[in-house]
Amino acid sequence: ASPPGKPVIVKCRSPEKETFTCWWKPGSNGGLPTNYTLTYYKEGENIIYECPDYTTGGPNSCFFSRKYTTIWTIYVMRVNATNKMGNTASDVRFVDVTYIVEPNAPQNVTLEIKKSQDREAYLWIKWLAPTLVDTRSGWLILQYEIRLKPEKATEWETHYAGHQTNFKILNLSPGQKYFVQVRCKPDHGFWSQWSQEKSIKIPGDANMNV
Amino acid sequence: ASPPGKPVIVKCRSPEKETFTCWWKPGSNGGLPTNYTLTYYKEGENIIYECPDYTTGGPNSCFFSRKYTTIWTIYVMRVNATNKMGNTASDVRFVDVTYIVEPNAPQNVTLEIKKSQDREAYLWIKWLAPTLVDTRSGWLILQYEIRLKPEKATEWETHYAGHQTNFKILNLSPGQKYFVQVRCKPDHGFWSQWSQEKSIKIPGDANMNV
């Protein structure tokens, strides 16, 4: 038996800059029942707090609800592993909620073949911001990326759509079936997962060649 | 001959939240030379003032320079028409400069085709804040909107550019001529007119399908 190995705080994420969760990877438990606590203080203060909720985020996690989430300061946190033989603390992790936003995927992706004014057909893609995210208040400004590929292809073709929530794809092959996905990212933060795959078949007679 | 008809204060606008102008429409002059004066008092005061400058804003106008402009204060104003046969006052108009800000259109709109690192061409639009507006001090913050359309199209495509004074437009059709206009609005106020139309032809060989 020995004191516990050193835990590591591996990831902190916020889906909408209003709440956030941190996860850690336990070290070895030294062959003994080991207990983990997450403690933190906020930069500019010297009160040490303990994790408010160890369950919502699943095993080895700490969930900070709105009540415990602030964007005005940096969290300085550490995980402590304790067993009968002693305790071991993780390295310190600094967390600024604004920089750890990983939104959910965009929703309501819809595909449509449209005809441009000079009779060329093009694929028109539309989508909505992910749930939970309040883009109205300017609290979270999202940028988007689209990827599509012909049915049998292995390589995706990606297009950056900036802050637009619609996009036009030109010169696709008539008669071909395409799969389309969209993802999003806040200005400071991480790309979401890709949205559910949507597919569309380009009509055989469509004149897609602009 | 008869007393003058009732004048109407038709519009008050501030271009930069530092000065403002009101315009009125005279009623009938009753067939006699008619003189117009604009009088006002300010919320919380009971001193009656007269318009400080009847000329700068053109005919039937009153211009309030910085010296006479206070924001977050209600001006209770009236126009009085007087001729030999009598005088007629307009209805009272309540004006708070805070809510009448409508800037002039953005200026120096320039268009350019540029190539991104992955050799994709895109349309790069740049412009300057309208004249007279001090966006440096932070007293007035402007947001911008762009609209463009292919030469023969009737529908404009608009893009919100936030506080930037440049914007990148992706996936335009090679060989097509586009018209572009920009307008601006204070964070809380009215949209300006659209800037003068500028046009650009996308080179035929440009690979715009980012």
Next chain:
Amino acid sequence: PFCPNGASCRVSLRELFDRAIIVSHYIHSLSSEMFQEFDAQYSQGPGFFTQAISMCHTASISTPAGKEQAQQIHQKDFVILVIHLLRSWTEPLNHLITETSRLPKDPHALRAKAVEIQQQNQRLLEGLDKIGKLVDPEITDNGDYAVWLGLPALQSNDVESLLFAFHNMFRCLRRDTHKVDNYLKFLKCQIAYDGSC
């Protein structure tokens, strides 16, 4: 340890202002919508409410009414002034939320907006407190705010007086949230961008 914001392990003054401005801008947008919704729902004809304009309870807080005046105020005092202005609405908003139930035609949407404004105000006050300490560590905020004596008017049994009281509150809230938003955008450029954004 990786420090998210680079060298110093704290949220920079510039970022604090950027975040505060997102909140203040949103609060004013909500207040404007609330004012317009109330006007549309309860006004009984043009000029109905203009006859009942009365002073805002925050009129006692002397605030700059133009750019030149704003440039005369010491930055630290200006931050305190904004805090006082915002704090002056904590109590009235609490009562506004409760007393909206007296209004005819179930003002559910108005109450929801008032609740959101109250939450965002508290969030902004937390941020301004942090900004104040960075602008001047010795900043002393004596907890001042403008006293509000408008509760009896919000509980009036006469419908017209009740409407006038609510209208004046929504009008003053719209005005003061615009001031807070305007001042923060100005202070950001003065303090965090050395006077030139």
